[in-house]
Amino acid sequence: MNETFVVIGGDAAGMSAASKAKREDPERAVIVFEKGEWVSYAACGMPYYVKGEVDDLDDLVTVTPEAFREERDIDLRTGAEVVDIDREGQTVTVETGDETYEQSYDDLLVATGASAIEPPFDGLDLEGVFTIHDMDEADAIEDYVTERDPTTAAIVGGGYVGIEMAEALSARGADVHLYEMLPHVLQPFGEPVAEVVEDHLREQGVDLHLETAVSGFVGDERVEGVELEDDTVDADIAIVGVGVAPNADLAEAAGIERGPTGAVATDEYGRTNDENVYAAGDCAESTHVVTGEPDHVPLALTANRAGRAIGQTVTGDPTPVGDIAGTAIVKAFELGAARTGIVDEERAREAGFDPASVTISASSRAHYYPDGAELTVTLLADRESGRLLGGSVVGRDGAKRIDTVATALTADMTVTELQNADLAYAPPFSPVWDPILTAAKVLSGNLE
């Protein structure tokens, strides 16, 4: 009999694994259980649907359920929730609306994703209060905005989702208030990025409330305001984007171990403490390329890459899922902000390094060429070894340059080696010394 590969969860990690396994071994039975109706969708595109730049929610779907079934020959079952894993018997229990049944597996992938954190706020169930983590929520927000045309919007949380939704709702005509408990927005991007982004958000008319805790929402059926410690501010719509938590309960109930971050612990092949059970995507940990320690950075590329590798591994070609550098990029109105590796000295010291850092500003193009813009680049390195630890880039033009730093981290380069990288120059694209090289040059000089 052919082996059976069962996948729990039909988004990036799950569908990448299923597709790759089927492509490598067409004889294998590949069954995917997805409790919802949407599969393989680009959650990161949802703010642009709300903003109005993407016409149809279906545009965010990379591959349709029909295509998975018919073209890729994957047994994809939507509306089917796995409620139990029996590792001893190698079966999962599946509930649909109509029935409950068991399915046996030879290899199992847990790709159950993450959920938006719902803080213990009053009034979280008022109409007009949303989190945004799945397609139905994006749909509901768009409907609400179209129907009610909100004058004032409250965004709770200054992470990337909060900032993207600030841009989206501002484009839809709302006055946007953004509430962040911490001293800065985009905490994982570090202060140099946060300061540039904050100035820009204010320029764009966003009312920024830093170090401001929200305690709840008020309203009669529908949200009318945001409760702060000693004030209530009007709001016709509220988006809560305070982070996500891995969906690891199902796995944990079956004795599959979580790691220090709370996500499912995995080895370099994405295997859990059970050799027939893998985990990937937003529910799983990865290994950080700089620290070598487990980390939880729930982002799309990691999920796709790990899923694909696991699909290869289960069909007999052991493939590491790859380390992560925590690389991220976000658009904030006209700005691009990006980070990779370790971006602040305190975090670097915690990881056992003796960090030095530098922040420089430079034009994204030749000084005399039109359309250049100031880029602010931060780089960190370890004093003793000279090893590059991470960095950030922010500006109106060229934030994707973070990839140079991310590649250097993957290659374990020193900052002096990075300084000598032969990057591309022509006036329409860069100054002679690319801003990344300028930062590396200055930092390398400081290490001497």
Add this chain to the structure above:
Amino acid sequence: MNETFVVIGGDAAGMSAASKAKREDPERAVIVFEKGEWVSYAACGMPYYVKGEVDDLDDLVTVTPEAFREERDIDLRTGAEVVDIDREGQTVTVETGDETYEQSYDDLLVATGASAIEPPFDGLDLEGVFTIHDMDEADAIEDYVTERDPTTAAIVGGGYVGIEMAEALSARGADVHLYEMLPHVLQPFGEPVAEVVEDHLREQGVDLHLETAVSGFVGDERVEGVELEDDTVDADIAIVGVGVAPNADLAEAAGIERGPTGAVATDEYGRTNDENVYAAGDCAESTHVVTGEPDHVPLALTANRAGRAIGQTVTGDPTPVGDIAGTAIVKAFELGAARTGIVDEERAREAGFDPASVTISASSRAHYYPDGAELTVTLLADRESGRLLGGSVVGRDGAKRIDTVATALTADMTVTELQNADLAYAPPFSPVWDPILTAAKVLSGNLE
């Protein structure tokens, strides 16, 4: 007595070396001889001056002669040509319009640049026929275009200068004919890039004459046409951009050795066969990071970097000039085209590799996000070791991604390692799999 560092040539390499040496050791006498009047200028910006995007030729000057003299305390002598090097006596002979004198040195840097190649064409001295390699030529072209408003322009040579000048003269209203002897434009960028660029040039109205040899120009005082083998085509202005040759005669006359490329041979510190004589910039060879062999790629970053390193070395801190990957990027109307390392299989085989290559096309941004454009990416790797050898990128958006490949070459990465680099994704900036990663993924699969 303080040591004296003499520099021949006041552009990128020379002025970088002089500035760095003076900054590291303010007591040192630093003397720069420049035969012309312009120093430290961005030759790469000249096409944009002709095009009209840069208002003033002075905007292309990075640091003025006055600033070098007054702020950086460098003894910069313009209009002063070094006509002889006496290595035994450690002196150079200098001619100005008025006098001839000798100057002694402890360390000498030859940074004499390169010159535009003048092919043996008839009519090369007709009015309206130009090469474009220095500021005076750029000035003369701009004047001629303004004065004569040419209807038809002939560009001889489809390298980056030819293509940039095609864009510039087209913007000035001329019908542009571009003549290239070889089967493709942008030969060092490889065929996949050339084909995309050629289609685009035609779309932009450029009349492309490939595999077409020009034998000369005709006209009465002023150029009126281009002579081909069996035809004459109208031209009111002609730009000859068929490459540059290193200015190594002065050095050679003093017994300083040329390398296999014809440029001055140097070691990893930029030193020539005379331990007190260095060479850098367009007149000198560099070491190619992939082949480990000497190469001659006269580009601005290489000149700046080598000059700076030599400035450091001569003041007592030996600093390698850094290897080159031959990274280059060029704007062709709306396109960006970029290359690094070895981009074609034949060249890779010559260098002793067993190459595999792949060319893919992918969107520069998420498929549903506005303003994305198709990027064509080529990567080469060695079959046996998996080592990345080079690549190219061409498209309307995101050609600067070549830096990821260039960084990977500097780090000696395999294509599988590059495939696992944690590059930045968000819909406005990239698909989940950056096109570079997609190419690496496909190529890595082909190597198995």
